[in-house]
Structures are given as structure tokens and as C-alpha cells.
Amino acid sequence: MDINEFLTTIKDKGALTWGPSNTRAIEHANSTLQTKKCAMLPNFIIELYTKTAGINLGSGYIFGPTELPNGKNFPIPSITKINDEIRNIPALKNKTVFGRNDLFWFAFDAFGICYTLNNTNGMALRKYDDPYRALYDCLMGGKI
Amino acid sequence: MKLSEAAATARISDLGMDDMPLVEFTPKPATLSPDWFQKYRALCHQFMETLTDCATEIAFMNLSQNEFMGLVTGRALPRNTSIRWRIPITLGGELSVENMFLCRTFPHSHQLDRFIMEQSGNETLWLPNPARAIYIPTHTATGGTGGNATSDRLAQMAAQIAKDNSLG
Numbered sequence: 001m002d003i004n005e006f007l008t009t010i011k012d013k014g015a016l017t018w019g020p021s022n023t024r025a026i027e028h029a030n031s032t033l034q035t036k037k038c039a040m041l042p043n044f045i046i047e048l049y050t051k052t053a054g055i056n057l058g059s060g061y062i063f064g065p066t067e068l069p070n071g072k073n074f075p076i077p078s079i080t081k082i083n084d085e086i087r088n089i090p091a092l093k094n095k096t097v098f099g100r101n102d103l104f105w106f107a108f109d110a111f112g113i114c115y116t117l118n119n120t121n122g123m124a125l126r127k128y129d130d131p132y133r134a135l136y137d138c139l140m141g142g143k144i
Numbered sequence: 145m146k147l148s149e150a151a152a153t154a155r156i157s158d159l160g161m162d163d164m165p166l167v168e169f170t171p172k173p174a175t176l177s178p179d180w181f182q183k184y185r186a187l188c189h190q191f192m193e194t195l196t197d198c199a200t201e202i203a204f205m206n207l208s209q210n211e212f213m214g215l216v217t218g219r220a221l222p223r224n225t226s227i228r229w230r231i232p233i234t235l236g237g238e239l240s241v242e243n244m245f246l247c248r249t250f251p252h253s254h255q256l257d258r259f260i261m262e263q264s265g266n267e268t269l270w271l272p273n274p275a276r277a278i279y280i281p282t283h284t285a286t287g288g289t290g291g292n293a294t295s296d297r298l299a300q301m302a303a304q305i306a307k308d309n310s311l312g
Contacts, residue, residue, distance in 0.1 A: 030185045059226050059249055072206060073224035074250040082254075088263050103184075110168035119257050120232045125205065144188040144222065 001132040008046050011141055015057040021065050022050040027064035032080040039096040042112025044131040060101040060142025091122030101142035152270035159255040163282040167273040172236030183239050188227050189218040191241045201278035205278050226253035237277050247279040
């Protein structure tokens with residue numbers, strides 16, 4: 001699966017996407033993550049952000065480099081805010097959380113390897129070879 | 145190790161939910177059946193259909209009529225809405241409607257994930273356990289107009305849906 005196949009597939013499932021992020025916002029998010037000692041954005045996420053600043057399907061979310069407006073609802077936090085708030089959770093050390101649904105969290109490490117995390121303790125439950133599969137599982141897990 | 149009740153109450157208050165009741169729970173080893181996700185999805189729809197009893201809480205969720213109908217007929221969750229386990233199934237909670245509650249995803253459900261994760265490794269955990277099937281913070285459930293729909297109107301719609309369901 002590549003980025004375009006992923007976006008086409010997930011939109012067909014009913015996912016909402018936002019407009020593309022600009023280079024400056026992506027660079028700012030990346031340097032903020034570095035400052036906070038989180039894993040920096042891997043290429044697949046940077047490529048995703050150049051197409052869309054975030055994705056939502058049911059309770060599944062892919063966080064963007066900036067806070068996202070959510071209609072009349074509470075805005076969707078940015079990837080930097082999410083990861084700044086969870087720095088005190090030991091199991092998440094050296095990972096960056098990029099998505100969530102009501103059952104699991106999703107993160108990548110410094111090598112860009114993606115994981116499904118238990119949302120009660122942050123421990124890795126699954127490691128992915130294909131990052132787009134991780135993005136897909138994150139969103140589809142929120143579609144009930 | 146475990147958090148004292150006072151420390152847990154202070155932390156949940158820091159996370160913006162000072163009115164969230166907490167229950168102390170000792171995690172148990174859990175095994176999940178291979179079809180747990182299918183059961184979970186079916187339970188979510190069943191759970192939504194039970195929410196006609198919570199018209200007052202729904203009225204304060206500021207839902208459109210379409211979102212309201214989708215919710216109480218079990219068709220679709222409104223945006224920014226989460227169904228949570230009272231006791232997570234990975235900690236020994238049951239796959240049952242009684243073990244579920246509904247709240248806003250941001251900020252509440254996400255903050256509740258944080259609250260639970262921050263206690264990981266403790267012998268006992270403090271878990272959110274709202275009194276009703278829908279958690280609406282007290283500060284948003286008092287005063288104001290109730291959003292796009294008044295409590296009375298949504299209560300009437302919920303009663304009609306419940307009546308229709310019982311006739312079906």
C-alpha cells in the first residue's frame with residue numbers, strides 16, 4: 001500500500017480528512033518533538049501531512065502537526081501537544097503517539113516502526129512492517 | 145504500589161473531570177476470545193440503543209437532530225464521541241453493555257486514557273465510573289440552553305423512539 005492507495009481506501013470507508021499541512025508547520029512539529037525527546041516524524045508521516053493535516057473515522061484519529069478544528073466540537077489536539085502531555089508515561093518513552101481510537105493508541109519509534117499500544121498501560125501489542133497498515137488499523141478500529 | 149484516593153481524585157481533577165466518580169480495581173488476568181472485536185462492535189450498537197434513558201444528558205451534548213437519531217437508534221456515533229469500558233477488557237472487564245459508558249473523545253476520553261496509563265504498574269488502579277451511561281461534566285450540564293435541542297424536546301423524541309422500538 002502507498003500513501004495514495006491508503007487515502008483512497010480510507011476515504012471510501014467514510015474517513016474525514018483536512019487540507020494539507022504546510023512545510024513550516026511540519027518542520028515546527030518535528031523540531032518540537034525533537035526538543036521533547038520524542039521520536040521525530042518518519043517519512044511516511046511527513047508525506048501524509050503534505051496530503052492531509054489529519055484524519056478522523058469514528059473514534060479513530062490520526063493527529064496532525066497542528067491542532068485541527070472539529071466543527072462545533074472540541075478541537076483535535078496536535079501531535080506535539082498529545083506527546084508533550086504524555087511524557088510522564090514510562091512505556092511511551094522514545095516513541096511518538098500519532099493516533100488513537102477507543103481501544104488502542106498508535107505510535108512510531110525513532111526508526112519509523114509503528115506499533116499498536118495497549119491504552120491502559122502504553123505497552124506495545126503489535127509491531128507493523130507496513131506503516132500504512134498501522135494508519136488503517138488505527139482508523140478502522142474507530143469505525144463501529 | 146497504588147495511588148491514594150486523594151491523589152487519584154486530585155489527578156482526575158487536574159485533567160478537568162473533578163466530578164468523575166472513581167472506583168478502585170485490582171486488574172485480573174484477561175483472555176479474549178478470537179471474535180471479541182465483532183462482539184465489541186455489536187455491543188456498541190446495543191449500548192447506543194439503551195441511551196434513550198439518558199435524554200437529559202444527551203440534550204447537553206449539543207447534537208444535531210441527525211446525530212441524536214443516529215445515536216439512539218444505534219446507527220452512528222456522533223463526532224467526537226467515545227464509548228469506553230468502565231473496566232477495560234484487557235484488565236478483566238466484561239464484554240457487556242453494563243461495562244460501557246459514553247463521553248466526548250476530546251478532551252474527556254483521551255484524558256481518561258492518560259489517567260489510566262499513568263497508573264500502569266500499580267497493584268490497584270483507580271478507574272472512571274460515571275453514575276450514568278453518559279458522562280457530561282457538571283460544569284457543562286448546568287445552565288445554558290442545552291445546545292441545538294432542549295432537554296424537553298429530546299426527551300420527547302427519546303420517548304417516541306423507545307415507544308416505536310417496543311412496538312417493533
